[in-house]
Amino acid sequence: MPDEMSGGPRLLIVEDDADFARTLKRSFERRGYEARVADSLEQMQEILKTHSPSHAVVDLKLGGASGLACVEALHAHDPGMLIVVLTGYASIGTAVEAIKLGACHYLAKPSNTDDIEAAFNKRNGDAEAPVVERPSNIKTLEWELIHRTLAEADFNISETARRLGMHRRTLARKLDKKRLD
Template identity: 50%
Template sequence: MIPAEKPSLLLVDDDETFRTVLSRALEKRGFAVTAAGSVEQALPLASANPPEYAVLDLKMEGASGLVLVQKLHELDPATRIVMLTGYASIATAVEAIKLGATQYLSKPANADEIVAAFGHSANADAQFEAQPASVERLEWEHIQRVLRENGDNISATARILNMHRRTLQRKLAKRPVGL
């Protein structure tokens, strides 16, 4: 009797410990896991052998996980993609789903939650209906977005937000509940 081939899964996360633990857990659940620490490392792996499943971190050194969602979807629209992030927001969830992700989960997510997410259809609002974002959280996300647009330049960001530089630095030092 020939053993059934395990479904291929691409795991991309820049946190090496998390990647190793999750990789082992997913292998125990029947997946043939290929792991990478960045979008740049994952692209050649995915191009050589498009995976049936993918688990991608949103925020990594180099390119965003959103870039990889789009590339994987272009390689094979049937790839089931779960986007993981410690920086969940409605905007990034909607963007990930539009680009081809199957589901969007906030960290920490365990292997069982990830495997269950592969079976769900894309519904960006489902994760957020129970608890809308607080004003502090929305402000934090807006500041982060403007900061990224200005190449992490605090002074330029403060000018655009019409805020004193020290005030902005204090706000950046605080993290809103849920982050």
């Protein structure tokens, strides 16, 4: 497979927010990474024909599609690639799926270059991580249910609203209230 010969790590950013992708790309390039950007699964697959990244940052929500398909394809391309998933729609379910599909880490937005690079460098789990009881309130439970259902519906707002038995506009308002990206 053709590949560029460079001294630094090769990074692929799969992100549909052009401004965020450009900022992330510049920040990683200042740190010595050779960075490429794709805004969809299809564009990512085209890049993989000529570029073999050592690292990848994948947004969980790419327009109407799920970034989990990108994680799966990247892992199939190179099982040793370090893949970090970024999301404004964090949920336990999507975190578990991302890791099972080959991601090494999962970060909720907002995350910056330092957070992502730390995630790349933290390859193993931490058995000393504190197990803390997280107080659940009705708003948190609702938020998690909405985002789990949103992920299950491939980020289709209308289908998510139907599954939750709520009006589409009500769901859109709830998502706008606590948007994380």
